[in-house]
Amino acid sequence: MARRMTATIALAISIALGGTVLVACGGPDNGVAAKSVSKEPKVLADDLSASEGLLDSSEAVVVSSAGEAEQRRAAAIAVAAKLPMLVLGSESDTESEETALSPKKDARGHVAGAERAKVEKEIDRLGAKTVLTVGAVDITGNNERQIIRDPGTPEGLKEIVGVDFQVLDKPESKPSRAIAEMDADKPSIVAAEASGSKLTQEELDRAHVGKDDKGAQSATLPKGEPKENSKALALAAPGTGLASIATARAAGLNVEWLPVGDARATSESIEAARGDKSIVALGSVFGDAKKFEQTIKLAKDDSIKELPGGGTLLFPGRHLVATYGHPGAAPLGVMGEEDPEDAVKTAKEYVKKYEKFADDPVLPAFEIIASVAQASPGPRGDYSEPAPIESLKPYVDAMTKAGGYVIIDLQPGSADFLDQAKFYEELLKMPNVGLALDAEWKMEPGQVPATEVGHVDAAEVNRVAEWLAKLTRDNKLPQKMLLLHQFQLQMIRNRENLDLSHPELSYVLHADGHGTAEEKFETWNVLLQDLQPEIFEAWKNFIDEDKPMFTPEETMNIEPRPWLITYQ
Secondary structure, eight states, X not given: OOOOOOOOOHHHHHHHHTTOOOEEOOOSTTSEEEOOOOXXXXXXXXXXXXXXXXXXXXXXXXXXXXXXXXHHHHHHHHHHHTOOEEEEOOTTOOOOHHHHTOTTOOXXXXXXXXXXXXXXXXXXXXXXXXXXEESSOOOOOBTTBEEEEOOSSHHHHHHHHSSOOEEESSOOSOHHHHHXXXXXXXXXXXXXXXXOOOOOHHHHHHTTTTSOOTTSSSOEEOOOOOOOOTTEEEEEOTTOOHHHHHHHHHTTXXXXXXXXXXXXXXXXXXXXXXXXXXXXXXXXXXXXXXXXXXXXXXXXOTTSOOOTTSSSOOSSSOEEEEEEEBTTBGGGOGGGGSOHHHHHHHHHHHXXXXXXXXXXXXXXXXXXXXXXXXXXXXXXXXXXXXXXXXXXXHHHHHHHHTTXXXXXXXXXXXXXXXXXXXXXXXHHTSTTEEEEEEGGGBOOTTOOBTTXXXXXXXXXXXXXXHHHHHHHHHTTOOOEEEEEEESSGGGXXXXXXXXXXXXXXXXXXXXXXXXXXXXXXXXXXXXXXXXXXXXXXXXXXXXXXXXXXXXXXXXXXXXSOOSEEEEO
16 A cells, blocks of 8 residues: 655664664675576565565565665665565555555555564575664564664665665655666665654664664675576566565566556567566566466567557556547537647647656547437437548548547447447557547437436446457457546446456546536546546546636646546
């Protein structure tokens, strides 16, 4: 579970140690004995699994308490010393399975940690004779194990590890990435004053800091010298524990950091998956073994085209800014006010306004209303008029040429969503075209669009999802968006029963509230309550109806930050 950065204990421990000088040394041989990595894709769900799965032995190990600052500091020490790392948890540090598996999990990479007995058992299995502790770690030395306490200063760490530590004046936004990409010869730690709290004396006493403890006053730290394993690769992502990353590096693995726990996320990860290396996933954020095998299989398929911006996974890793409308129908949205080329220019102008506020690439998009709800039954008696594909194609082609994304939006009246989706199969076979279901315009028999707000049941959405996933899979397409419009809870009934198991699809909820900021946020917060973590968020700015319309900066400051922003 993501938590705000807590204070490092550097100063407190430095005082407790009374300026003790600790000497660094290299262990005999390589210090760390790594296991061979099997060819089959493997998920190592936590730091204990990483240690058990990657290492046979280690002369020394770094153990951190569960605080964020302590884990960040301990991971830097472990990377610099080329040693494995474990996290000692507490009863209050727990994480739900739902949070652990979320593709949107916070990038900080801090974990709840394991109970003391399990940590000590793993230390014994590794045969570690030296343990360096960071934080209030209640592990004591004995005749076969010496404890070194974090000295709390860059100078003290240099004495232990033998390298200079750069001191950062503030924490990184993505420390998991920092640890994955850190140069072991140029490690960094965060300054103690960058976070305000301090450990209590009770916590220090519980950790025996400054008390008699074998090795606490004079000790040496063996360093690992792992042999690089060029035949295997570890994948990390937001939500991967820092300890797991440090341990994988100690085992000689290169660690590739991805913006999400999925091998399809970037061109680099796809290239790695298509090579002959064994792939290890670090953290439950990659899913269970079955899901990871599925995504690796999809990443390995070189017949699948990449999305605009790279990779075959839609979100996260990019933001889309879209204009909304229907060709030639200005009242239905800004996109339809212009010809295809001018509409692309308008979308690109919006993109430019967002780029400076985004950490990820921002791409242009269209959301094209393909079937339009009608006030009269029409020839089919379903109160909906599907536009012919040839009328939409110029807009789709123009945005495709511009390197953007297109969403085909359905207003079905009393027709079935699946039947209308199949009508646009030709367009949906394109790699950069997704599908939107607008339940506002989904009517029961006898209902008339615009006289009341429609709704759809999860069962109907699931039928569409199953068909769209198969279409994507059979045609070797990259992950495809399935967008659900909603501004009232009743619009998507039994939402908790949505089948989100299709790796071919990226599920997005579009919150369509308009009005004042307070009214929009009221809708936003209600719709996001109990939203499944597999579903990404989208936000709509109404050019005429919002009072006032949010600026790009205000839009990107919304929590959670939307992945898709549309203008209507």
